[in-house]
Amino acid sequence: MGSAAFFFVFLLLTALLVSAADLYKVLELSKSASEQDIRKAYKRLSRKYHPDKNKEPGAEEKFVEIAHAYEVLSDSTKRQIYDRHGEEGLKAHEGGQAHYANPFDMFQSFFGGGGGHASQQVRKGPTSISEFEVSLADIYTGASIDFMIKKRILCDHCRGTGAASSNDIHTCNACGGQGVRIVRQQIMPGMITQSQVQCNECGGRGTVIKKPCPHCGGNKVMDHTQHYTLEVPKGSPEGHEVVFEGEADESPDWEAGDVVIRVRSKKEHGGWKRKESGLYWKETISVAEALLGFERNLTHLDGHVVELKRQGVTQPGFVQIIKDEGLPLFERPSEHGDLFVEYNVVLPAEISPETKKRLHAAFYPDGAGKHPTDEL
Ligand SMILES: [Zn+2]
Ligand SMILES: [Zn+2]
Structure with missing residues (x-):
């Protein structure tokens, strides 16, 4: 039809x-x-x-x-x-x-x-890549984080031409708007070379500006601070990239490139650590707890409480695996990795003679075992 x-x-x-x-x-x-x-x-x-x-x-x-x-x-x-x-x-x-x-x-x-x-x-401008450190708590719960980028934008007065008005842009007289000029050079008597060079009057653009833009001083671009919001999805993997399309430096010579933000988890001193979706925590317990067992509460990254419970002896350096208390899985946030709790046992700085006597009696019930002091 x-x-x-x-x-x-x-x-x-x-x-x-x-x-x-x-x-x-x-x-x-x-x-x-x-x-x-x-x-x-x-x-x-x-x-x-x-x-x-x-x-x-x-x-x-x-x-x-x-x-x-x-x-x-x-x-x-x-x-x-x-x-x-x-x-x-x-x-x-x-x-x-x-x-x-x-x-x-x-x-x-x-x-x-x-x-x-x-x-x-269209030529694309450079891509700007930055690392952004995010707390593990934010990776655990997901977060929206405001940040700023200093960048160059096209002058909004001259729209990047650099001229006060479009009437102030003239064809370059030196090159007749070609942007290039033919230069003749005598290398030796009787030998002349001809070469094409960029016009230095107009910098190869073919146009000259009679009156520069008063807003940007003829620079065509201006400094600008732009606010953005970084969406950190739950369980973001290390190096997760968030792309802000066309938000890098602007220039009349190119289409602005992208701003790429790579999410990294902050190294928190003595606190939580991650490995992929696994979370690592170090818990310090006393000798008594190491020997007799214990129940403790661990406050998780989002504030919920995880019960740490051990019966019997816990060796120093022992790692307890608590299922599904790690980071949420990226793009499957209803599932979680595991939590690894490593136990550190502290000994008391000193013990009283009375305690020592009791411990001796407990450890050597039939009086066997030598002890290096004469206090008993
Ligand atoms: Zn020119
Ligand atoms: Zn301007």
């Missing part, structure tokens, strides 16, 4: 529909959004509403709207016209007839379906 024709009509209809909507609102952005914000928003929203994935009514219309908004706002000329004169201005610019790209082709080329234009021009 004439599905192509149907699609064309559909596009015209949606074109009429979207003309009313604010393109920034469609991408959930403010007017000061940087090019990068626009890319990010398109990346996120176009995936969310792609009709292959999203079967809710209205998703396809939304997908087309998002593609259109991205098409206009990602093109600096079209964006400028739209900012000043709205959708009507765009139509006038394009000769009275709005022309939209096929939203599916656009999606395809954005996500690199065949090395399309959009995916070629």
Whole structure:
């Protein structure tokens, strides 16, 4: 059937529909959004509403709207016209007839379906990897931890161009906008080499800025402190990675890389230790307890009480295994590892003559056994 024709009509209809909507609102952005914000928003929203994935009514219309908004706002000329004169201005610019790209082709080329234009021009910035120490208590219970990252963001005044306004960006006179210049050099009489070098007037960009942006001083980027929340899942393994996509340093030259946080458990002095999902605890008991048995309460990482109970003799260094009192298993937090309690026996610093006499009598009931003192 004439599905192509149907699609064309559909596009015209949606074109009429979207003309009313604010393109920034469609991408959930403010007017000061940087090019990068626009890319990010398109990346996120176009995936969310792609009709292959999203079967809710209205998703396809939304997908087309998002593609259109991205098409206009990602093109600096079209964006400028739209900012000043709205959708009507765009139509006038394009000769009275709005022309939209096929939203599916656009999606395809954005996500690199065949090395399309959009995916070629994007270079990804460096990924920032940090270690984050988390208490075992937080790993046991799971936690949301607020933290801050100092990073560079594109100046929101000039949107990363470094110029006071778009009228202050001029084509470089030295290289005519090429970014490179041909240099002739005479190496020896009669021998001239020609080489192409980067234009030093414009640093190879082909444009020069007459009046730098007053907000960032022409630096294009600014220092910024951003707050994030790190979600630590119950039983996070050592080195568990939480990725904050596109949150590393911004630059006009790249699409911001990711911030990767690696979760490590804090080494707590003399306290709890972990090995995978096993928990280790050292408990100190007296000689009497080591010989006669005991009952003790151990307060666990989340405050619940584990009863430590031994009958008879406990050797120094003995390890008692308590089932299911270790860390929750990662992604299966209803199951737990085991708890290993190692017993340390302390001897008294000294004992009274009376106690000594009694112990002697207890250990050597028939008076046998030599003792090195003459107190008895
Ligand atoms: Zn130049
Ligand atoms: Zn600026």
